[in-house]
Amino acid sequence: MKNLKMIFLKHSFYKLILLVLLVSASAKAQIQKVEPPFWYAGMKNPELQILFYGKNISQYEASVSNNVVIKNVEKTENPNYLFVTIDTKDVKASELVFSFKNNNKVAFKQKYTLKERRANSADRKSYDASDLIYLIMPDRFANGNPKNDSNASLTEKGNRALPGGRHGGDIEGIIKNLDYISSLGATTIWSTPLCEDNDKEYSYHTYAQSDVYKIDPRYGTNDDYARLSAEMHKKNMKLVMDYVTNHWGISHWMMKDIPTKTWFNQFENFTQTNHRREVIPDTHASKIDQEVCIDGWFVPSMPDLNLRNSLVAKYLTQNAIWWIEFANLDGFRVDTYNYSDPTAMANWAKSVTNEYPNFNIVGEIWMHNQASLAYWQKDSKIGEIKNYNSNLPSVMDFTLQSQIGSVFNDDTPNWDSGLIKFYNNFAMDYLYPNTNNLLVFAENHDTDRMNHTFKYDLAKYKLAMTLLATVRGIPQIYYGSEIGMGGDKAKGGDADIRQDFPGGWDGDKNNAFTAAARTSEQAAYFDFSSKLFNWRKSNEAVHSGKMTHYIPENNTYVYFRYTDAKTVMVVFNNNAKLQTIKTNRFKENIKNYKSGKDVITGKTFDLASEITLEPKSALVLELE
Incomplete structure (x- = not known):
């Protein structure tokens, strides 16, 4: 009888264990x-x-x-x-x-x-005009961990021999080269997206994300991303995440089982956006043109998110805040900002900045008209015409970017070409609510490479960098240009403007990350850039000072950045020959200053009567 009882108890115990396992399995499956x-x-x-x-x-x-x-x-x-x-x-x-x-x-x-x-998380400081942003395409920057070049769970495998393939750059590669970036004078890193992108090909750009809560394993892990942020903060550097609100990738896990038919914007037949973002503020625009602009897809592989759906809007807001908290981020750059519903995007930006009042967000507003750009900056008077406030703190100055590529190639300007383009650009600054919070740049991962445009003329590169370092706004440079890298987009496509940084892979013949291994040409680019941008770090006049500029004459352009305590005079000679300028025209800014010291060479210039400039050159003078 005792044996029967023991058998019964054992049998009941095993049944209980089996039941627990079944319940556990059910929960996991559920x-x-x-x-x-x-x-x-x-x-x-x-x-x-x-x-x-x-x-x-x-x-x-x-x-x-x-x-x-x-x-x-x-x-x-x-x-x-x-x-x-x-x-x-x-x-x-x-x-x-x-x-x-x-x-x-x-x-x-x-x-x-x-x-x-974290303590004081809500009051975190963000990037501003005192910073220099260094833009990286991580797959093409440095391969710090070759073991993660491919991943069994993801379709596209590493293949450095394929121009548009995955080359193996990763988060570890960025961490290992933080000292290089800092030595350049950069204080902030903007990396193109790092979340998982499971496209079959061209997944290296990572704008077609398949999981927005997960770092792509070929870049590393979520913890690696948080470690990048922590290592940067140890060096007083800031990390900006490239955030995408407009679309995901066709391989996103939700595309296999869509939450609701209105989660993504859908037409009866595939409809591509018309890219005519002018229709959004246009008081005469037709509804169909606005609908196609906002709801149309970029390409068939990028489903367009419907932010008018409150579930989607909340999902994206929380995802953005989650990354700020998890990775201790210092700011966002938002891709294709004005391709989404404008009201929903204003609410998204407001929700993020309500949680983090000092948090800076710059939106990609790829338009070449100052009024169109200004419309999208927070508290715009232009936006008020349509009773609209984007709540977006910063926009990218694409008008200035497009001019940089042409102005320094204009040796014989006329009424509306050459340096006058810069003057006219800054003359429209009254349209912007906050010019100090504009992102200024000569190129990025989507545009023509500056050095190619300049035919690898170091003098023109120096002119462009001098402009970015001294005008209002937040300067941004693109990885590799500081060592002379280029690329022909017209000939080689996007892959050609996103080439691998030399020295980022074991076995590279040239390692431009180290001064000793740079070629003489690479050193000439880097040394100038480093001196200029390291000087910029501590000069408040170019961070937040006022600006007075003078109408260009004889292909020269002069402007001043100044505070009550400090004045910087910037002089451009865009001619292919020597040029002398008389200084008496600039007395209202020179005031009682007697001389100016060039921040690059240390040479002192007498301001009493005239200044002579070398061909295709610029001077940045701290007045004394």
Whole structure:
């Protein structure tokens, strides 16, 4: 009898173990995704929308522990999604437990963590006009960990021999070369996107993301990205994330099981955007033109997100905030900013900056008209005409960028070409709410390479860098140009303007990361750039000073940047021959200063009567 009892007990115990295992397996099978994967206590906006994804999960009733209030539960026509909004106000950092019931019985549970925020997280300082931003395409910069060049879970494998393939650059490569970037005078890094992109080809640009909560394993891990940020902060550097609100990639996990038919913008037949962003502020625009501009897709491989759907808008807002907290970010650059619904984007920007009042966000507004650009900057008077405020702190100065590529090639200017283009550009600054918060640049990963445009003329490169270092706004340079790198986009496509940085891969014959291994040409580019931008670091007159400029004469252009305590005089000679300028015309800015010291050569110039400049040259003079 005793033996029978023992057998019965053992049998019951094994049945219990089997039942526990089955319940556990059921929970695992039921919850396939939770996004955000965790959150932070003490956020200004206490409402948190959590996406639960799993087979038929919407048939379950959700509840949560710790007396946390569920404010809303939203279901869609897809039963595999459940959006649960909770109130985290006054909820301490802790582990919550969500229970999912069916017929009043708990079918499975899901743990969810609220983490502690960093001290003073909300008051973090962002990038501004005192910074120099260094733009990197990580796949083409440096391969710090060759073991992650390919990944079994992702389609495209590493192939450096393929111009448009994945070459192996990664986060570790950036970390290993932070001292190089800092020595150039750069204080901030903007990397093109690093989240997973599982496209079959051309995935290296990473703008067609397949998982926006996960760093692409070929770049590293989420923890590697946070480590990059931490290593940069040790060196007083800032990290800017390239954020994409307009589209994802066709391989995004949601495309296999769309949450709702309105998650993405869809037409009866594939419709590409018309790229005519002028229609958005246009008071005469037709509705169909605006619809195609905003809702049309870039290409068939980039599904267009519908930010008018409140679930989508909340998802993207929380994703952005999650990355700021997780990686301790210092700012955003937002891709294709004005291709999305303008009201939704204004709400997105407002939500982010409400949480982080000092956080800077620069939007890619690829337009070549000052009024069109100014419309999109926060508190624009132009936007007020349509009762619109973008809440976007900064925009990219594409009008100036397009002029840089042509002006320094104009040896014999006329009424509307040559240096007058710069004068006219800055003469329109009254349109902008905040000119100090414009991003100024000569090129980026999408444009023609500056050095190619200048036919690798070092003198013209110096002119362009001098302009960026001394005008209003936040200067941004593109990796490799500081050592003379170029590329012919017309001939070789995007891959040619995104070449590998020499020395970033084991076995490279030339290593431009080190002074000893640079060629004489690379050294000439780098040494000038480093001296100029390291000087810029500590000069408040070019960070935030006022600007007075003078109408160009004889292909020369003079402007001053100044505060009450400091004045910098900048002089351009765009001629192919020597040029002498009389200084009496500039007395209102020279005032009682007697001389100016060139920040590059250390040579002192007498300001009493005239200054002579070499052909195709510029002077940056600190007045004394």
